[in-house]
Amino acid sequence: DAGVIQSPRHEVTEMGQEVTLRCKPISGHDYLFWYRQTMMRGLELLIYFNNNVPIDDSGMPEDRFSAKMPNASFSTLKIQPSEPRDSAVYFCASSRTGSGANVLTFGAGSRLTVL
Amino acid sequence: GEDVEQSLFLSVREGDSSVINCTYTDSSSTYLYWYKQEPGAGLQLLTYIFSNMDMKQDQRLTVLLNKKDKHLSLRIADTQTGDSAIYFCAEKDSNYQLIWGAGTKLIIKP
Numbered sequence: 307d308a309g310v311i312q313s314p315r316h317e318v319t320e321m322g323q324e325v326t327l328r329c330k331p332i333s334g335h336d337y338l339f340w341y342r343q344t345m346m347r348g349l350e351l352l353i354y355f356n357n358n359v360p361i362d363d364s365g366m367p368e369d370r371f372s373a374k375m376p377n378a379s380f381s382t383l384k385i386q387p388s389e390p391r392d393s394a395v396y397f398c399a400s401s402r403t404g405s406g407a408n409v410l411t412f413g414a415g416s417r418l419t420v421l
Numbered sequence: 422g423e424d425v426e427q428s429l430f431l432s433v434r435e436g437d438s439s440v441i442n443c444t445y446t447d448s449s450s451t452y453l454y455w456y457k458q459e460p461g462a463g464l465q466l467l468t469y470i471f472s473n474m475d476m477k478q479d480q481r482l483t484v485l486l487n488k489k490d491k492h493l494s495l496r497i498a499d500t501q502t503g504d505s506a507i508y509f510c511a512e513k514d515s516n517y518q519l520i521w522g523a524g525t526k527l528i529i530k531p
Contacts, residue, residue: 310463348523349464349509362518397463407452407471408513412463 310413312398318419324386327416329398330379339410340373340383341397349397355381356403367392388420423447423514425522432528439497441525443510446491450512453486455495458507458524467495467508497527505529 311330319325331338339354353363358375366373370389375381385392395417399410427443445453451472456464470477470484470493477484483496497504510522 349521351518354518399463407454407469408517408519409454409466409469410464410519412465414461414463 310398310400310411312396312413312416314416315414316417316419318421319388320421321389322387323420324384325388325392325418325420327383327396327398327418329381329383329413331381331398331400332402332411333379335400335402335411336378337401337403337408338375338381339399339401340381341399341412342394343397343415344394352383352396385418388418390420393418393420423512423520425510425512425520427508427510427522427525429523430526430528432530433500434530435500435502437500439495439500439504439527441495441497441508441510441527443493443495443522444491445493445510445512445520447512447514447520448488448491449515452513453484453493454509454511454513454519455482455484455493456509456511458509460506464509500527500529502529502531 313328336357340352342350352365353373355375373383395415397415399412401410425445433439454469455467457467458464481498485494507524507526509524511519
């Protein structure tokens with residue numbers, strides 16, 4: 307398995323632009339998580355899905371952020387409009403129900419810089 | 422709410438043992454985890470321990486769990502330069518979600 311695949315790996319954009327981050331989870335995993343990592347705030351859970359359904363989006367910072375999971379093999383995180391304070395590394399992770407320990411497999415991350 | 426705490430930095434000499442500590446608050450934790458993050462990469466699971474265990478060993482890694490004190494530690498024997506990374510402690514809470522520590526950056530001195 308190729309693991310969790312995220313794109314783009316790096317994105318530099320200007321304030322006000324729309325940003326779309328993409329994630330392909332591991333096949334057979336029914337949970338998908340979006341995290342944000344910054345020096346100041348550490349690792350923050352933004353939203354997670356179970357069987358493509360959003361379960362908890364309480365970590366989404368504000369309405370500028372939205373996430374979708376149209377099918378079991380694809381999810382997007384969109385920021386519109388982007389702001390400099392959104393600069394961070396965004397991680398997608400997936401896991402499988404019934405694995406007891408609920409081990410998360412992370413993607414390599416998308417580093418976003420908003421100028 | 423639940424919290425997981427770890428010190429931000431640990432510096433050790435190559436060849437020595439590293440001990441990274443973590444404390445948590447949720448007494449109903451079922452699993453506790455150690456993840457490793459190398460520069461420019463995502464987090465990778467190192468090991469985990471079920472809450473009814475007090476020790477788990479896997480090659481150079483030893484995890485100790487003290488449930489009474491809600492204290493978890495990760496010992497890396499014979500620390501190598503390749504062990505340089507940030508180590509995250511996490512617990513699986515009563516809502517089956519992971520609560521993460523801030524991460525401990527392990528610095529290896531030659």
